[in-house]
Amino acid sequence: MGEILPYLYLLKIGGRYGFSMTEQSAVNAHQPRPNIFDRYVCSPTIFRSNREILRPSYIPSSLPHREREIDQLAAIISIGLNGDRPSNVLVFGKTGTGKTATVRFISNEASRMTRERKIEFLYVNCCEADTNYGVVQYMVNSFITNPEERAPYNGWSMERIYTLFKEKTEQLGRLVVVVLDELDRLVYKAGDDLLYNLSRINDDLKNSKLSIIGIANDLKFTDFLDARVRSRLGEERIVFSPYNAGELSDILRDRAGLVFQEGVLDEDVIPLCSALAAQEHGDARRALELLRVAGESAERERRTKITAADVYRAKEKIELDTVSETLRTLPYQSKILLMSIIIHSEKRSMMTTGDVYEVYRNLCNSVGVQPLTQRRIGDLLSELDMLGILRARVRSFGRGGRTKEVELAVPINETRDILAGDELLKSYRTSHARVQTTLI
DNA sequence: CATCCACAGGAAGATCTGGTAG
DNA sequence: CTACCAGATCTTCCTGTGGATG
Structure with missing residues (x-):
């Protein structure tokens, strides 16, 4: 009989919660007593038609500059x-x-x-x-x-x-x-x-x-x-060469005309979205996303104008959402590993593979999970680096050996909170004190 | 200039999952 | 039930190595 690995069960918990409200559900909202959705289903002040037009899956009838x-x-x-x-x-x-x-x-x-x-x-x-x-x-x-x-x-x-x-x-x-x-x-x-x-x-x-x-x-x-x-x-x-800011503006103007009510866009919104996306190798998908998220935030606050401030806020929101989604969907072992790095970061921000592995082993023990080998942890560290959660670079310390130098690349407190939203929290909270003492 | 540390990271293969097929 | 499949994940064993140090 094979050993039952407990993390397989724990992993199931803490999945995705993001419900998106569809246009259809809004139709059923008129009832005698006020519905909780009422204040979200506002009159169409920002969007005039389906905002799907701003999503990458939408294929327009013409593709400018292509x-x-x-x-x-x-x-x-x-x-x-x-x-x-x-x-x-x-x-x-x-x-x-x-x-x-x-x-x-x-x-x-x-x-x-x-x-x-x-x-x-x-x-x-x-x-x-x-x-x-x-x-x-x-x-x-x-x-x-x-x-x-x-x-x-x-x-x-x-x-x-x-x-x-x-x-x-x-x-x-x-x-x-x-x-x-x-x-x-x-x-x-x-x-x-x-x-x-x-x-x-x-x-x-x-x-x-x-x-x-x-x-x-x-x-x-x-x-x-x-x-x-x-x-x-x-x-x-x-x-296909990347779009430049001017070309991105043309694309955005095309789509914005279809989606938004007349006059809701401040005149600097489209150039700003284009400029921000042009910085990221001319990514039209990103430009459209900025515009959509900016529009949604203006709509949620029941304003009638989309401003440059909305775009900047959209940029932050998108970046944060991407990171937290990545963190939430991490495999259980990677979460434990990341938690180990956070624990270590509280003392010192730079650490080597060996440092991380020691903390990780302790954490595994207190959480009651069979630890992986150091070889495997090395690979997981590289994966987290690829995801942009860590910065891991190989460095030689002469006689001190050659190792990966690891540093957290995401905000520590937010990351801890997100990881703690998982079932891991229960074990972590109770074991945190013990782990801290075993570290010293 | 050789030595040696603390790993990096490749290769091969074991184990497990979630299935089909007879 | 056994045999088998593809793929994911992980272990075992291994050779390679940048550069401070004696």
Whole structure:
């Protein structure tokens, strides 16, 4: 019998609580006695239509400053409308440069081009389906309408699910364009086996053809591909450059016109959102988010104007929300580790892997959890560094050895509070005093 | 200039999870 | 029930190393 690890159960607690109020729930609000939601369901003073238009999932009817890229991609895909197989394409660009929007735009256009659909687009986000099996399973299931026939999340062999995918593609009898968004993530995590198979699938297909559009942030990910895969996949390349502040302003103005009531935006709001987002590698997604959150905060306070101050506040809110969401969804062991770092930070802000590990072991003991090995903790520290929660850099102290120097990169008190909101708190509160004494 | 500390971090493989299939 | 699957997580074992120090 395997040992039961207690953290598996404790981990379940403290999940996500964020309920978002939908437009529909507002409809049921008129009742004889005052409803608690009344004061939130105010008259439309700020937003005039669906604020979803400001979310990244929304595909607008035109994409300003992406005409060249749209042309390039359309030229490639149009080959498919004549019954031939378009080249595989790799699309590169930083987050929020309009890669996904452009590809989706093209796929929408291609789909309504002819009455009988000649091209079937399969969109897969490789962040959500982030394993080879996961991607194929997702693609197979998007062919299947009957829920009882859907492929399971696990249990099947890779070969079985891949064969089914080939069969389904073949049955379709037309061009299938597979869009693999965030492809670099998949390759880093799961290698290029799937790409190898997909890129030569046409050898086995008679009635159908398959093309691949790979979307990636990182230009260098192709270095990790097998040479054959690299040449087959990168038949065409399109690079999206970041938007500059002026271009971001155009995008924001377009969308703001659709979403906001006339005259609610102070004139410096859009330039400010654009400037802030331009600092972050021209991320349109960020610019739109700033605008939306600023609008929501003005609405909540029942004001009729959105000001620059709202934008600055939105910026802070977004940053804080991102961090606290990351903290809340951390695995249990990482939370214990982070708590150890906080405990140590109260004495000294800089620490080495060895320091952290000692505190961590003590904390595990007092909480009653089996501690992980130092090797593993080293990896977890690197993960927390990647998430931006820590700063961990490798440093040599000569004869003092070579180690990671670790420092907390988020505010200590807020972080402790968020971690303490978890079940961990109960153990931590009771054990805190003991841990403190064992440290000295 | 060799030594040596305190790890870093790669490789391989064990263990566990949540499933299918016979 | 057993055999098997993919993937996540973690351990064991290992070689490598920057630079202060004797």
